[in-house]
Amino acid sequence: MSLSMTLAGLALRALPRAFRTPETVRRTAARRRRHSAPLSLRRLCRVHEETVAGFPVITLTPGKPSGRELIYLHGGAYVFPLREAHWWIISALIRRTGATVTVPLYGLAPWHSVAEALPFVDAVHQAVARRAPGGRVFVAGDSAGGGLALAHVMDRRDRGQSQPRSLFLFAPWVDCTMSNPGIAALERQDPMLDVPGLVYCARLWARGLPLDSWQVSPISGTLAGLAPVHLFQGGRDLLLPDAKRFALKAAAASLPVELEVAPAGFHVYVAATFTPEARSALDRVAGVINSVE
Template identity: 55%
Template sequence: MSPAMNLTRALLHARPNVFRTERTLREALRHPRPDAPLPANLRRTCAVRTETVDGREVITLTPRRGATGTEVIYLHGGAYVRPLVAAHWRIVAALIRRTGATVTVPLYGLAPRYTADDAYRFLDMVYRAVLQRAGAHPVFLAGDSCGAGLAVGQAIRCRDEGLRPPAGLILFSPWVDVTMTNPGIARLTAHDPMLAPEGLAAAGRDWAGPRAVTDPLISPLHDTLADLPPTWIYQGGHDIFLPDAEAFAAKANAAGTPTTLHVWPSAFHVFVGAGWTPEARRALADAAGRIRAAGRG
């Protein structure tokens, strides 16, 4: 583990974990925060288009120099109940800088006010619009944490509805089973500075709304995972989502969906947002290479 990763993880352990219990989560949600504003560096380096789709904001960033025509739809994390934060913009900025892709960031509605059904209606509209704009260029779905789970869910919808599939899925620390029932979670809970199963399971129930928490659009691990696009997962070993990420990769590969799981044993949840660490830089470089390769193909 690098010194930068070690220090960042220690700082995260010193902060309160709002997911520790359902009570601590509910208390945190009593004081909602707005989405983090678009950073000045992205405004300088990208042409920014903001539009409203189905009543929700969609931000599209196209690099002013070196644009390739490749498209990425990036879905932010936050357990479906927390807004976009500065770390998400750092990930988006890194992907744009390393790939030349246009990145679209849909600000989907959060639980408990909104549910997965609201999000998928919104994302269907966004996805179809990006496909039309992309033409023959590749379109990737990417995201972190719950946003990565939502990206898989959207790929499942494309498969089931006969839509053009994404060129690939880029998943950072994906949340693929909101039930939080994997027995392997318990051994990692004390090591995870950011997440805890009780609060997350409550957030998952809110997000599911009228659906079962095992519905594949809520918990993609419960899908067959057959006939999905090539998938790359970047996962920390000190993250309670690791056991489900391992199960997802094994199931997807067994079903014929090519899936690569990269694990950094000492890294925390969505460590790619800590771009000052060499672990994050290596993960983002690999993800960007996958996106660039599709553009060359």
């Protein structure tokens, strides 16, 4: 446990809790706006924004691209937009890999749902795959974006389309029912998340689909035949019990899976790129990406 991770967790506890109730979710969502790529990242990359299937897509191409492509799906419980912390993760990965990163800005609930997101993300994936030499395409996502990333590759598998080389999941939201009995033991330790607000967000995102359907809670689906999964989870995160359950189910389905837990890590701790735990996780991701020729 590093001092910097401990201090970051304490700082998070001092912030208002967005997921305490449905009302706190609504109030917080009304105030939040999408963050543009910071100047430091614009100096590192050419930033291009276009529209695909009616939704924005941001592509960041470094000055000396490596030929590897990464599709990154941001978190935010499906109701909050891309934030500064997401750019920190993306920037760290570009600096370590030289990959071109494509960020699909899927529509947010309550105005949009998973039924719209899956075909949109697939359209983006197809476009990325067409320009990727040797199929060097990777997919990553944090929190809700991790859940969507997993549902996306399941959707591609079911339709007979190619899988990415690897899937990187940072504290993915794989079970939107929040029914795992192990969650209760972590409620006091988690400095960010609360069950009532998360379930409210999940219902908005599902828009009529059962919360335990694979599109909404991909842990409910069949895991065989997916890309290898690298999962990074904090030990003080409500989503840890479901991450462990996912890893066990994946292994039982003969899906290559690695689960790395940072004991003092909070939700999406990899965004705290100044901590040794986050750097270690990002280095691990970069090692996998850079090893593909």
